[in-house]
Amino acid sequence: MYQNKTFLAIIPARSGSKGLPNKNIKNLCGKPLMAWSIEAGLQSKYIDEVVVSTDSEEYAKIAREHGAQVPFLRPMELSLDTSTTFDSIKHTIDFYKNQLNKTFDYIVLLEPTSPLREVKDIDQAIEILFLNQNTEAIVGICKTESQNPAFLINLTHTNTIEGYTNKNFKPIRRQEIEDVYFFEGTIYISKTEILLQKQNFYHHKTMGYIVPKWKSLEVDDEDDFLMIETMMKKHILKN
Template structure:
């Protein structure tokens, strides 16, 4: 809870990765990858509840052992290679509302494939978002040299703007053309 607002951390952890099988539970410095996102949420002063959305009982057991809730297994239709993160978030929010009769003011997406958060990053982002007069969401970004232009953004008056994807439609890395540098 932060200034009267509630926060649900959602950690999406599908088991069917083709590029790196079981990537979300691969060990990184002694812990499964998804455990780092759970720990970031546990370290937050403001996160009210932590949920892992997964399609795997094995992943669910690991998530629970690190302190996350797993009140459902994600249905097959939301566990495919073409499922978007937005669809997973929408399903989780709807589940909490309809099945658990719980609603939150904000959702904090903590992807397992971004484990290198420093302690306090989540709370700092929540504070920045909440105290900004116009922003409705916040996302962590970093300088990059080798990313695909379809995912690049620039800062303009405290907001991110698409660099190339001018309609800013959701993209999956599997759906874009690869780029190369020399």
């Protein structure tokens, strides 16, 4: 709880990953991948409950072993490749309200594929959100460098290149370009009522929580996993 407001952390962990099979329980530096997100949520000063939404009894068992609540198995129709994260969030909110008679003022989404977040990211993001009374959500963002539009190109039908924004290929130093950010998966927080209304964390009253490049890595495939393992050893386990 923070400033008399309650927080539910939801960790969506379906079992049907195609890019890296069973990635959510793959061993990362001695723990199943999703355990890093579970433990970060449990260590937060402000989160009241951490729940894992999964379609797998095996995943549910592992989640409970690491301290998460798993009061249901997610229906298969909400666990397809075409299912959205919002589908699982809404199902969780509805289950807590209708089956457990519990509601929360804020939802904190902790994607298990972003295990490099630290507990301080969760707590700082909550504090920053509350300092800005005109905002309703906060999400993780990271400054893009090599992928800045100033350095991007289009490929023409003759396979020649043309600048995406820098049409004349004018030499540009990094110090001269405008900062541009991309969405990443470290943290998502929203007022529950607004999330249900917008069905999205992204809107005009959403703040950005800036994270460094190394922390923005997300697990999609084996290469991502290996890079994250290296960053975990360098930045998290070292400390």
